[in-house]
Amino acid sequence: MQIYAWKGINFKGKRRSGTMEAQDTRQVEAFLKRLRISDYTIREAPKDLFSGISALAPKISVKDIMLFTRQFSTMIDAGLPLVQCLKIMADQSENPTFKSMVRDINNSVQSGATLSDALRKYPAHFDSLYCNLVAAGETAGILDTILKRLAEYIEKAEKLKRKVKGAMAYPLIVVGVGAIVMLVILIFVIPTFQEMFEGMGRELPALTQLVIDISNVVIHQWYIILPAVIALAIGIRKFLKTELGRYLFDRYSLVVPIFGDLTRKVAVSKFTRTLATMLQAGVPIITSLEIVAGTAGNKVVEEALNDSRAAIAEGRPLVDPLLESQVFPNMVTSMIAVGEEAGALDAMLLKIADFFDEEVDAAVETVMTMIEPLMIVFLGGTVGTLIIAMYLPIFGMGAGMS
Numbered sequence: 001m002q003i004y005a006w007k008g009i010n011f012k013g014k015r016r017s018g019t020m021e022a023q024d025t026r027q028v029e030a031f032l033k034r035l036r037i038s039d040y041t042i043r044e045a046p047k048d049l050f051s052g053i054s055a056l057a058p059k060i061s062v063k064d065i066m067l068f069t070r071q072f073s074t075m076i077d078a079g080l081p082l083v084q085c086l087k088i089m090a091d092q093s094e095n096p097t098f099k100s101m102v103r104d105i106n107n108s109v110q111s112g113a114t115l116s117d118a119l120r121k122y123p124a125h126f127d128s129l130y131c132n133l134v135a136a137g138e139t140a141g142i143l144d145t146i147l148k149r150l151a152e153y154i155e156k157a158e159k160l161k162r163k164v165k166g167a168m169a170y171p172l173i174v175v176g177v178g179a180i181v182m183l184v185i186l187i188f189v190i191p192t193f194q195e196m197f198e199g200m201g202r203e204l205p206a207l208t209q210l211v212i213d214i215s216n217v218v219i220h221q222w223y224i225i226l227p228a229v230i231a232l233a234i235g236i237r238k239f240l241k242t243e244l245g246r247y248l249f250d251r252y253s254l255v256v257p258i259f260g261d262l263t264r265k266v267a268v269s270k271f272t273r274t275l276a277t278m279l280q281a282g283v284p285i286i287t288s289l290e291i292v293a294g295t296a297g298n299k300v301v302e303e304a305l306n307d308s309r310a311a312i313a314e315g316r317p318l319v320d321p322l323l324e325s326q327v328f329p330n331m332v333t334s335m336i337a338v339g340e341e342a343g344a345l346d347a348m349l350l351k352i353a354d355f356f357d358e359e360v361d362a363a364v365e366t367v368m369t370m371i372e373p374l375m376i377v378f379l380g381g382t383v384g385t386l387i388i389a390m391y392l393p394i395f396g397m398g399a400g401m402s
Contacts, residue, residue: 004028008040021087021103060098060125066154068102073147083110101125114138128291129274136281146281153277156353157270160360164266167364168259174375178382183218185386190215193390204393211389243299250299254327258370262363267301268332269356276349285345286312300327318345332356 006028007017016037022028025042032040068089075085086106093099101122108118116135119126126134130150137146194212197204204212218225239245253263271292278288286309293305304325311321319337322328332352339348 002044004042004044006032006037006040006042008032008037011036011038058095058097060095060101062154062158064093064095064098065125066151066158068098069147069154070151073144073151076147077144082115115143127295129278129295132283132287132291133278133281136283140282149277149280153273156273156357160266160269160357163360163364164262167262167367170368171371171375174379178379181379182382182386185383186211186215186218190386190390191219197393202393205389207385207389208392211386247299247303250301253298254300258367262360262367263298264327264329265356265359265363267296267298268328269353269360271296271301271305272332272349272356273353276346276353279346279349285318289318300325304328 002023003019003021004025005017005019007015010016020028020031022031028042029040032042071089072085075088076082080088083106086102086109090099090102090106093102104121105115105118108121109115114135115138116131119134120131133146133150134143137143190212194215197208197212240249254260254267256263274292274295275288278291279285283291289305289309289312293302293309296302296305304322304327307321307325308318312318317337317340319333319340322336323333335348335352336345339345342348
């Protein structure tokens with residue numbers, strides 16, 4: 001399919017122009033004749049500036065996917081055909097990358113593919129959870145309801161992610177500012193004191209000498225330190241991409257002081273809401289657990305969910321492997337057990353998710369409250385130590401004169 005731009009004169013003698021997606025110019029000509037457009041010209045629309053250069057092309061955000069899902073649900077609910085819905089959303093989008101993706105999905109659907117299969121061509125934007133829910137909605141004839149639930153799920157998941165990022169951003173910013181302040185002192189301030197101390201002819205205190213040595217290393221051997229720091233960062237990043245590295249990081253992230261409680265509550269909220277959404281859509285629990293495990297974002301939680309899937313396949317209840325994993329709080333496993341016995345597991349999971357969303361809010365506030373004084377102590381202690389180290393020889397000289 002190609003985008004064509006046309007210009008012409010309508011039956012009232014007024015100039016009109018527009019664009020149309022078509023296989024060739026003959027389709028455009030037939031369309032213009034139906035509109036009674038005369039003296040027309042047709043040409044291929046110029047390609048977007050970023051077409052073919054993926055690095056420069058506008059990115060598709062989570063907000064784009066969320067709006068697409070919500071608008072799609074509304075139009076399907078209004079009774080519009082699937083192809084027409086996709087065409088309207090493609091035409092309305094201001095993001096050329098997103099527009100191109102929706103047009104390609106529309107072309108696949110027109111060629112006979114199901115919507116879920118068309119979406120699977122873009123796993124970076126429509127994950128297995130999204131595609132399987134859409135497939136379930138298509139099979140059950142409740143696509144509008146499924147899309148509405150998906151939009152709500154994406155919105156809540158994104159809100160949760162923003163809260164966690166906000167909690168993590170503050171200490172990183174403070175540590176970064178602290179590192180810059182230390183570098184400025186070590187590079188520009190310490191050498192001034194060093195020149196003054198060299199004329200004193202006295203042995204410097206150990207702390208002062210240590211700070212001066214560090215300053216000299218930073219100033220004169222930065223070409224060794226910088227590559228070493230970069231190599232260390234690359235090495236840690238590569239290790240965390242391995243199965244062992246990712247598992248160890250995820251394991252300790254659940255027990256690390258201050259942040260461990262927040263990480264655990266986020267994991268519980270995400271798992272319960274995702275599984276509830278799958279079950280409400282009518283997806284079998286074993287399939288749901290397989291998909292939820294793949295989207296858990298934590299290897300320890302993923303392992304617990306895979307064990308649960310194996311247990312259910314053997315006829316055991318879901319709650320047993322969750323208890324054995326010791327990842328989920330007792331309240332969560334108790335409520336899941338009650339939900340299983342009552343045959344209302346999806347409703348119970350949603351209640352757990354709503355509760356832990358509020359718990360995440362409280363945990364974020366607690367983290368911010370605890371981190372603020374710790375960061376102040378860190379900055380004050382670091383800068384204070386450097387200042388004291390520089391003034392120790394001066395204090396010693398004053399004591400000697402007395």
